[in-house]
Amino acid sequence: MANCSVQENNLKDVLPENTLKTRVPQTQVSRDIRPAPSRYRNEISKTIIRRSHDCTKCGRCVEVCPHGVHVKKPGYKYFAEPCLDLCIGTACETTDHFCVAHCPQKALRLVENPAMKVLGDCRWTADMMLATWKMAETGDIPPAEYGYEYECGNSGGGFDRLRFKYPDKLAVAVRPEDVDTSIELNRTGDSRPQVKIDVPWYGGGMSFGSVSNVTQLSKARVAVAWNTFTCSGEGGYMERLRPYDDHVITQIATGLFGVREETIQRVPIVEFKYAQGAKPGLGGHLLGEKNTVSVAKMREAMLGISLFSPFPFHSVYSIEDHMKHIDWIKHINRRALVSSKVSTPTDVDMVAIGSYAAGTHIVHLDGGYGGTGAAPDIAKKNIAMPIEYAIAKVHGFLKAEGARDDVTLIASGGIRNAHDIAKAIALGADGVVIGTSELIALGCVRCTRCSAGRGCPRGIATTDPTLQTQMDIEWGTQRLINLYNAWRKEFIQILCRLGLRSVGELCGRTDLLMHLDYTNDLEHKS
Numbered sequence: 461m462a463n464c465s466v467q468e469n470n471l472k473d474v475l476p477e478n479t480l481k482t483r484v485p486q487t488q489v490s491r492d493i494r495p496a497p498s499r500y501r502n503e504i505s506k507t508i509i510r511r512s513h514d515c516t517k518c519g520r521c522v523e524v525c526p527h528g529v530h531v532k533k534p535g536y537k538y539f540a541e542p543c544l545d546l547c548i549g550t551a552c553e554t555t556d557h558f559c560v561a562h563c564p565q566k567a568l569r570l571v572e573n574p575a576m577k578v579l580g581d582c583r584w585t586a587d588m589m590l591a592t593w594k595m596a597e598t599g600d601i602p603p604a605e606y607g608y609e610y611e612c613g614n615s616g617g618g619f620d621r622l623r624f625k626y627p628d629k630l631a632v633a634v635r636p637e638d639v640d641t642s643i644e645l646n647r648t649g650d651s652r653p654q655v656k657i658d659v660p661w662y663g664g665g666m667s668f669g670s671v672s673n674v675t676q677l678s679k680a681r682v683a684v685a686w687n688t689f690t691c692s693g694e695g696g697y698m699e700r701l702r703p704y705d706d707h708v709i710t711q712i713a714t715g716l717f718g719v720r721e722e723t724i725q726r727v728p729i730v731e732f733k734y735a736q737g738a739k740p741g742l743g744g745h746l747l748g749e750k751n752t753v754s755v756a757k758m759r760e761a762m763l764g765i766s767l768f769s770p771f772p773f774h775s776v777y778s779i780e781d782h783m784k785h786i787d788w789i790k791h792i793n794r795r796a797l798v799s800s801k802v803s804t805p806t807d808v809d810m811v812a813i814g815s816y817a818a819g820t821h822i823v824h825l826d827g828g829y830g831g832t833g834a835a836p837d838i839a840k841k842n843i844a845m846p847i848e849y850a851i852a853k854v855h856g857f858l859k860a861e862g863a864r865d866d867v868t869l870i871a872s873g874g875i876r877n878a879h880d881i882a883k884a885i886a887l888g889a890d891g892v893v894i895g896t897s898e899l900i901a902l903g904c905v906r907c908t909r910c911s912a913g914r915g916c917p918r919g920i921a922t923t924d925p926t927l928q929t930q931m932d933i934e935w936g937t938q939r940l941i942n943l944y945n946a947w948r949k950e951f952i953q954i955l956c957r958l959g960l961r962s963v964g965e966l967c968g969r970t971d972l973l974m975h976l977d978y979t980n981d982l983e984h985k986s
Contacts, residue, residue, distance in 0.1 A: 486684075486703060486704070486705070486706050487681075487684065487703035487704060488684065489681045489682070489684040489685040489937065489941075490685060491685045491686060491941060491945075492941075493598075493599035493600075493941065493942055493945050494599075494938055494942075495597065495598065496596060496597055496935055496938040496939045496942055497545075497597055498545060498593070498597065498903065499903060499918075499930065499931070499935070500903075501541075502541060502543065502544055502545065503544075503545035503593065504545070504573065504575050504579060504590065504905075505544035505545045505547060505549075505573055505590070506549050506572070506573055506576060506586075506587070506590055507544070507547055507549035507550065507570050507571065507572055507573055508544055508570075508571050508572070508573045509529065509530075509542045509544065509547060509559070509560075509568055509569075509570060510568065510569045510570075510571055511539070511542075511567055511568055512567045512568075512569075513567075514565045514566065514567040515539075515563075515565060515567035515568075516564075516565055516567075517532070517537070517538065517539065518564060518565075519532055520559075520562055520563060520564060521559040521562065521563060521568060524557045524558075524559055524562045525557060525559050526557055527546045527547065527548060528543060528546055529542050529543050529544070529546050529547045529559070530542055530559065531543060544573075545593075548603055549570065550570065551603065553570075579905065579906075580906055581906060582613055582614045582615045582616070583613045583614075583615045583620075583829065583874065583876070584613065584876065584896070584900070584906055585609065585610075585613050585614055587609035587610045588609075588610045588611075588612075588613060588876060588877070589900055589905075589906070590610070591610030591877075592610075592876075592877070592897060592900045592901055592943065593900070593901070593903070595901070595942060595943050595946035595947070596901035596902075596939040596940070596942050596943045596946075597939070597942065598942060598946070599941070599942035599943075599945040599946055600945075600946055600949065601946055601949055601950050601953075602946075610877070611877065611879045612879070613876070617846070618829060618846055618847070618848055618874065619848060619874070619876075619879070619880045619883050619884075621975055621976045621977060622848065622883050622973050622974070622975055622976075623973070623974050623976060624882070624883075624886075624954065624957075624958065624972055624973060624974075625971075625972055625973065625974050626957045626958065627958070627959065630959040631959070632959065633956075633959075634955065634956045634959055634960065634961055635956070636952045636953070636956055638961055639952045639955050639956065639960075639961055639962065640961065640962040640963070641658065641659050641660060641948055641951060641952065641962075641963060642656050642657060642658050642659070642660075642963070643656070643657060643660045643868075643890055643891045643963050643964075644656050644868070645657065645729070645797060645821065645822060645868050646797050646821050646868070647821075647865065647866055647867060647868050648821055648866055648867070649866065652794075652795060652796070652797060652821070653728065653795055653797070655728060655729070655797060657687055657688040657689065657891075658686055658687040658688060659686055659687075659688055659944060659947075659948055659951075660881065660885060660890070660891035660892065660951075660963045661688065661875070661881055661891055661892045661893065661894050661947075662683065662688045662689035662690065662691070662709070662891070662893060662894075663679045663682070663683060663688075663689065663690035663691060663893070663894060663895070663898060664691055664872055664893040664894060664895035665691035665692065665693035665694065665709075665711045665731070665733065665801075665895075666679070666691075666693045666895065667692070667693030667694050667695025667696070667711075667717075667746075668692075668693070668695045668696060668698050668754075668755065668758055669695040669746050669750055669751065669755040669758070669759065669767075669923060670693065670695065670746065670750070670910070670921060671693075671899075671920060671921045671922075672919060672920065672921070672922050672923065672927075672928040672931070673698060673700065673754075673928065674919070674928055674931045674932070674933050674936055675899070675902065675920050675921070675931070675936065676690075676692075676693075676698060676701065677698075677700060677701070677704075677933050677936075677937075678902065678931075678933055678936030678937045678939075678940055679898060679940065680701055680704040680707065680708060681704065681933070681937040681940075682937055682940035682941050682944060683704065683707040683708070684704055684706075684707045685937070685941050685944075686941070686944045687707075688707065689707050689708065689709050689728075689729060690704075690707065690708060690709070691708070691709040691710075691711055691731060691893075692708055692709065692710045692711055693711055694711050694712075694713030694715060694717055694718075694733060694744065694769060695717055695718060695746075695755065695758060695759055696717055696718020696719075696723075696758035696759050696760075697710055697718060697720075697723040697726070697758075698758065702726070705726045705727055706727075706728060708726075708727050709727060709728075709729040709730070709731050709799065710723055710724060710726070710727045710729075710730055710731070711730075711731045711732075711733050711801075712724075712730065712731070712732050712733070712785075712789075713732075713733040713744065713769050714733070714734075714744075714769045714770045714771065714772060714773050714774075715744060715767065715768065715769030715770070717758075717759035717760070717761065717767065717769070718758050718759050718760060721792050724789060724792050724793050724796070725792060725793045727793070727796065728795065728796060728797065729796060729797045729798075729799055729822070730789045730793065730796050730797075730798055730799070731798075731799040731800075731801055731822075731824065732773075732782075732785055732786075732798070732799070732800050732801065733801045734772075734773065734776070734800065734801060734802050734803075735771070735801070735802055735803035735826070736801075736803060736826055744767075744768065744769035745766065745767070745768055745769075745911075746766065746767040746768075747766055747911055747912065747913065748764050748765050748766045749764075749912065749913030749914075750911070750912075750913045750922075750923045751763065751764055751765060751766070751767055751923075752913075752923045752924075752925075754923070755923055773785070779814040779815075779817060779818050782800070782814070782815065782818045783818040783819060786798050786800075786818050786819045786820060787819070790819070797821040797822065798819065798820050798821050798822070799820065799821065799822035799823075799824050799870070800815040800818075800820040800822070800823055800824060801824040801826055802815070802823070802824070802825065802826065803825075803826055803827075803828075803844045804825055804826070804827050804828065804844045804845035804846075804847060804849075804850035804873075805844070805845065806845065808825065808845060808850050808853060808854055809853050809854050809856075809857035809858075810857075812825070812854045812857065812858060812867075812869075813857060813858060813861055813863060816858070816863050816866070816867045820867070821867070821868060822867070822868045822869075822870055823854070823867055823868070823869050823870070824870045824871075824872065824893065825847065825850050825851060825854060825869070825870070825871050825872070825873075825889075826844075826847075826871075826872050826873050826893075827844055827845065827846060827847025827848075827850055827871070827872070827873025827874060828844030828845070828846060828847070828873060828874075829846070829847060829873045829874025844873070847871055847872070847873040847874060847884070848883070848884075848887055850871075851869070851871050851884060851887040851888045851889050852887045852888050852970065854869060854888070855869060855887065855888025855889070855968055856888070859968075868890050868891070869888065869889050869890050870889060870890065870891050870892060870893055871884045871887075871889040871891075871892050871893070872892060872893035872894070872895065875892045875893070875894050875895075875897065876896070876897055877897065877947065877950075878946075878947040878948075878950035878951040878954065879950070879954070880892075881947070881951060882951060882954045882955075882966065883973065885963060885966045885967050886966055886967075886968070886969045886970060886972055886973050887968075887970060887973070888967065888968045888970075889967070890963070890964075890967060891963070897943070898940055898943070899920055899921065901939050901940055901942075901943040902918075902920050902931065902936055902939055902940070903918045903920065903931075903939075904918065904920055904921075905917075905918065914927060918930060918931070919931050958972055
């Protein structure tokens with residue numbers, strides 16, 4: 461299988477000599493799955509074990525529980541606090557090791573965690589967040605106690621109202637080992653490298669300044685492990701990312717923060733961010749308290765002042781202007797693919813075909829469901845077209861124009877799990893970009909304080925030196941490696957249930973989807 465990294469001996473004809481001399485040997489990261497428990501003593505759990513005063517400390521619960529929930533240390537008289545995140549909850553009631561049933565004094569009872577009622581929101585429900593944490597911890601599909609609640613949110617629209625129509629019986633069964641999850645990113649047929657990634661997703665742009673350097677490095681390392689990409693975001697290009705150059709997309713946004721020809725020459729993909737689906741028409745805003753010494757140096761800005769990215773590139777007002785941007789990149793880096801990230805206005809199909817005509821390799825559609833806690837709700841919930849409509853519209857238009865096979869269509873904006881990935885591809889995308897899901901895997905609790913300097917209590921979306929030390933790079937990398945593995949397993953399960961052997965066979969298969977609103981209408985009429 462071709463690797464997304466480009467070997468140096470193939471670049472001597474296309475890169476300046478001084479660029480080759482500065483290339484750093486690429487760091488390898490193992491894809492091995494290893495347990496990565498929560499950083500906290502008691503992670504939020506779905507259920508809680510209550511122990512009454514009737515407990516005689518007999519230790520029977522310790523003996524019967526195979527999950528290590530109950531802890532009684534040798535030499536200690538009392539039990540330690542139960543490890544609630546290890547408890548499988550109500551799924552244990554039907555087993556022969558249910559601690560509540562085995563307690564001689566009936567001193568134990570299982571209750572729902574009150575935190576479940578306040579954790580998350582309609583799009584990121586508590587069940588979905590807990591399932592993401594569990595996948596990041598174990599590298600496997602969530603256990604039975606999560607049921608199917610984690611597959612969809614409660615938003616009442618978007619991917620939450622779409623379901624797959626799985627056939628009752630397949631003509632030929634598909635084995636998981638026969639499924640190909642890789643996708644090609646260069647479909648233009650030009651002379652630039654044929655870039656293939658092993659999974660149909662890559663990490664979205666989160667700039668140094670919006671998230672910590674530990675978060676950025678963890679994202680880059682998982683991209684290496686899974687032979688895919690991560691995006692630098694618009695805040696410049698950390699020198700510490702240099703060992704991972706072959707798996708990084710560098711972003712050129714309207715503020716041009718940290719944009720230099722040297723960093724453009726280092727990467728296989730350059731992305732122009734013309735708009736962000738979570739806040740189209742508004743541009744970016746980094747508060748002054750997050751503009752620390754290191755951020756200001758990276759962005760070539762004044763320390764402590766708020767930094768704004770205007771909504772448009774003031775040099776681009778037509779497809780011809782867009783073409784000049786693309787030609788500029790193709791001249792500076794003759795091995796790079798070009799991606800154009802756009803939001804989803806009503807004429808998004810015309811934007812996509814225009815970008816294709818200008819010479820882009822990847823059309824990246826960014827819908828309104830995405831964005832971290834730094835994006836204002838009034839923007840991301842009310843402006844851009846929902847991504848599920850935009851994907852189908854662009855896919856159909858490019859197909860009608862005879863251009864669909866020559867461009868890679870990538871979607872983002874609220875992609876939360878493997879089920880959303882599969883639905884986006886069935887609507888017509890070749891692959892997706894993820895963002896918030898990676899932060900959730902690292903322990904994000906959706907407090908929506910991403911924009912403040914010391915706002916992130918878990919040290920993920922912060923530039924504060926003290927808060928950044930809460931997370932270790934090795935731990936963060938392993939959590940994301942585990943998440944990707946669990947997603948790939950679940951994605952393969954979906955393809956097998958549909959009788960498909962590759963991502964390409966799923967692309968554009970809207971006939972495999974149903975919308976619950978219309979399904980209910982038909983059932984009501986009948």
